[in-house]
Amino acid sequence: MIPLSWYLIFAAALFCIGLYGALARRNSVAIIMGIELMLNAVNINLVAFWRYITPGILAGQVFAIIVFAVAASEAAVGLALIISIYRQRSTVIAEDIDLMKW
């Protein structure tokens, strides 16, 4: 039988890979990919806790579905922003989009 800790450790590793991608990549589309990885890691945790700890209560699955909706909305709006910025400034490098930073 697969112990719960395996799922949690796997999810932690996937989350950290995603975190590195979101922090270190310069291209904003790549940053969104990193965020998607992190959201997936979270989903694995939610479903694993549902399966192992509260199989009778569906809160984990409902939460995972809400995460799907949030991930879809986030990707849709985020990528639309990137496309819009690319149209105006023809760059998608996150460091170059610093007009609002200072």
Place this chain on the structure above:
Amino acid sequence: MLDQWIFAAFLLPIGLVIPAVPILLAALLSPHKPNSIKQSTYECGVETVGETWVQFKVQYYIFALVFVVFDVEAVFLFPWAAAYNMMPLYMVLEGVLFILILAAGLIYAWRKGALEWV
């Protein structure tokens, strides 16, 4: 429940192998005489101009965007539909409300001209 998935778990890799075998076989059987004209990009004999990665219009993205939203909506609605038989009327109406809220989004996209192909 897990054993119901075994067949699908077998069939999907087999679905990969079945087309891959003839392709590999063809790579072994067929003649191989490459030359630069044969391998050049096919554009009906016209010389290729510019690079392949031309910019595409944003319309493609808009369609994909509307699709994503409706796909996620369907994800919420499928469990609702599966539980339909044991629901009282007001629960059905909650699902209908969910659909109507998104229908408003479709109407907005329509009015905004996002669904036009230009």
Place this chain on the structure above:
Amino acid sequence: MTVLQLIFLLTAATTLASGMMVVASPNLVHAALWLIMALAGVTVFFVLLEAGFLAVVQVAVYIGAIAILIIFAVMLTRHVAADSQSQVTRGWWLAALASLLLFGGLLAMLTQIPTLTAGAPVLPGNPDDIVRDLGQSLVSLDQYVLPFETASVLLLAALIGAIVIALPPKAAGAEGGEP
């Protein structure tokens, strides 16, 4: 049950390797394809966790919709020259350090807790009931009806917002000539 463990380990290794390629690949289309591979790996975990509904939803929503959206965005914002530039920020080692520290901390914490090594309990009821219960709990007033309707509003807002942002201004009309 060792077969299941083997499947778990193989899938975990593939998924993590694909995840590494997502953050390491200089070619963004390749990164997106590796992302799809990683998402497919996560699907296998959902199947192993007996959440069949989430597994198919993962493929339909993530691979079928979000990944396509990402590939479209990559193609729409592509610079050939960008591939040869550095793909990581100057402080990438800080990011790597932070990720490694976080992973180390989580690992230390997870291995400390003894109750996590227990196996999964048997699921109550038959699998068809789980999806039905899910559907019913999404719309029953004392459970998740509020998140359910809010999700609809969130999707509506995302749709409207993204269209407003992505749609080019009408007056420009410069894009009409492009393919």
Place this chain on the structure above:
Amino acid sequence: MIVVLTDPFGWIGQTLLGLLARLGLPVATANLLITLLSAVVLGTICMTLGALITWIERKIVARFQDRIGPNRVGPFGLLQPIADGIKLLTKETVTPNGADTVVYNLAPVLAVMSVIGLWAVIPLAPRLVGSDINVGVLYVVSIGAIGTLSIMMAGWASNNKYALLGAFRTVAQLVSYEVPMVLALLVPTLLAGSMGMGAIVEKQAGLPFIVLAPLAALIFFISSMAEAGKAPFDLLEAESEIVAGYNIEYGGLKFGMFYLGEFFHGFTIAALVAVLFLGGWQGPLASSYPLLGLIYFLAKTAVVYFGVMWVRFSFPRLRIDQLNAFNWKFLTPLTLAVVVVTAVTDKLAAQMGFSRTGALLGANALLVLATVWLIGAYARSTRRRLEPVVDESAAAAQA
């Protein structure tokens, strides 16, 4: 001996299980082996059927066009697919310059897999279904997504602008038509109260769902035809507009695989319509004689497939703006209305004690009338808006 004739599948399974048990294998391993074997058999049958379908389709299109069709190789040209296969097998495999080799070669394989994979959840006969998972309907949707992905990969990896442009158009089309398809799938789910294909077929014992939801069946049929890229929705290979589409740079057997996958996809959607709306293997005596069930299922599939071919060979190709307008401005709103109306009517009919069939049929009829009236009103308003532009001579010429 009677058992062999009435329930051959169960008999084969039992015999194999007995044989393997005599070899000393534990029951679990033997079951696993039988599952693997049946998956291999199903995959091979799918591939063979795909080849056969090219012959059937060529024969029928020939009849539509007053020709004879393939008749040289073998009786009635039956061996034509084999001859084609041998020809494709010996053709030189050309990989274009600058192509992304791995992705380029993976794309046709994935395209075929996305079609074969669908057959895992299709119930072929009573007690004969590969994976009777409780989310079969959504499984169909998600495997279809892999097909979309394979086209994107093919277009991108070819390093050819027309291939990429074709892939973009194709993916935009597939993705658009997936919306009404998925929403139409809600209707059988709702009527059966389950997402499992097996349960949906069981629930159609008395009455197939096409009687309860004719509009949903029609919408599913149309949108899955567009998903399969069949004419009049075959813009993906509009040779007059974009050379050939996403598969320009493919030749030999790799092109053959795309072609085969597309042909077999047409047959698969016919099978899906048969399962979801026509009752699959349901028919007189089917539940006690599984072989009869398989025959019913295949007959229904064949009828729907003939419908697919009929539409295909009769209608001209749509323009891309018409294609998208048809989907987003007609099919999607209509599907949303169908789902809402079906859900509310069925529940109200159950509460007020009306006949379920009558209420749903009436609701569908009302919906059709409303749609026709709306289209008429729209056409009238368009005509009124355009009227000043039309000059007298053109109007006279038209009259």
